[in-house]
Amino acid sequence: MMIRLLKLFVGLWLYGTAMVAILKAGLGNMPWDVLHQGLAGKSGLSVGVTSILVGAVVLLAWVPIRQKPGFGTVANVVVIGVAFDAMAPLFPANPALVIAVPMMLGGIVLNAFATVLYIGAGMGPGPRDGLMTGLVARTGGSVRVVRTSMEVAVVVVGFVLGGTLGVGTVLYAVGVGPLIQLFARTGLGGPALAARGDAHGAPAPAADDHAAVKVSECGSSSPEPAPVSAKAWLGRMRSAART
Numbered sequence: 001m002m003i004r005l006l007k008l009f010v011g012l013w014l015y016g017t018a019m020v021a022i023l024k025a026g027l028g029n030m031p032w033d034v035l036h037q038g039l040a041g042k043s044g045l046s047v048g049v050t051s052i053l054v055g056a057v058v059l060l061a062w063v064p065i066r067q068k069p070g071f072g073t074v075a076n077v078v079v080i081g082v083a084f085d086a087m088a089p090l091f092p093a094n095p096a097l098v099i100a101v102p103m104m105l106g107g108i109v110l111n112a113f114a115t116v117l118y119i120g121a122g123m124g125p126g127p128r129d130g131l132m133t134g135l136v137a138r139t140g141g142s143v144r145v146v147r148t149s150m151e152v153a154v155v156v157v158g159f160v161l162g163g164t165l166g167v168g169t170v171l172y173a174v175g176v177g178p179l180i181q182l183f184a185r186t187g188l189g190g191p192a193l194a195a196r197g198d199a200h201g202a203p204a205p206a207a208d209d210h211a212a213v214k215v216s217e218c219g220s221s222s223p224e225p226a227p228v229s230a231k232a233w234l235g236r237m238r239s240a241a242r243t
Contacts, residue, residue, distance in 0.1 A: 070124020
């Protein structure tokens with residue numbers, strides 16, 4: 001249990017740190033962070049506090065779709081926001097391109113590593129991922145359609161509110177999935193997640209894997225290779241909880 005808690009909290013702290021690096025690089029945020037930054041600019045709150053509040057609101061949306069949070073869900077709401085505000089002063093804001101590009105790329109890599117640690121704890125999905133799986137179960141839609149619709153919506157709203165949308169947003173969307181698969185093969189995400197890819201990086205046909213449980217907790221894209229049914233998705237969620 002202590003190892004799982006350590007993986008959870010280290011993963012969430014590193015996730016918040018990755019958010020800082022990507023946002024302060026000024027080249028485009030992770031999808032949900034476009035919304036967080038836009039809301040923070042309008043409200044005068046910090047991005048970390050805004051992230052916590054948005055996570056809490058998303059958790060409330062779990063009630064009508066009958067999702068149940070785990071310990072990791074609540075920790076996700078709080079720890080990532082606290083980590084963001086604590087680490088933000090350590091990074092330069094809107095640095096020169098020679099610094100901004102490595103910050104952005106390093107943030108994307110760190111985010112993927114943190115995601116694998118967080119999944120490996122197996123203590124419950126993040127609020128945004130739980131909302132996604134709940135909507136999949138209630139609507140019968142595919143994971144790809146539901147997740148994409150959610151993220152397009154938050155990016156559009158965040159951009160209208162003043163959030164930064166740019167090359168970093170695109171690179172995150174296309175790059176974080178392969179990076180998560182790469183780090184998963186280290187075993188840090190548990191045996192089920194490690195089984196997601198074979199030695200050549202191609203998805204392996206493992207029925208009990210849970211690589212799709214989290215592709216961003218605080219707002220990442222879920223790279224599903226093909227639409228899956230709500231029943232199959234929820235089966236993977238239960239498998240993840242037992243890891």
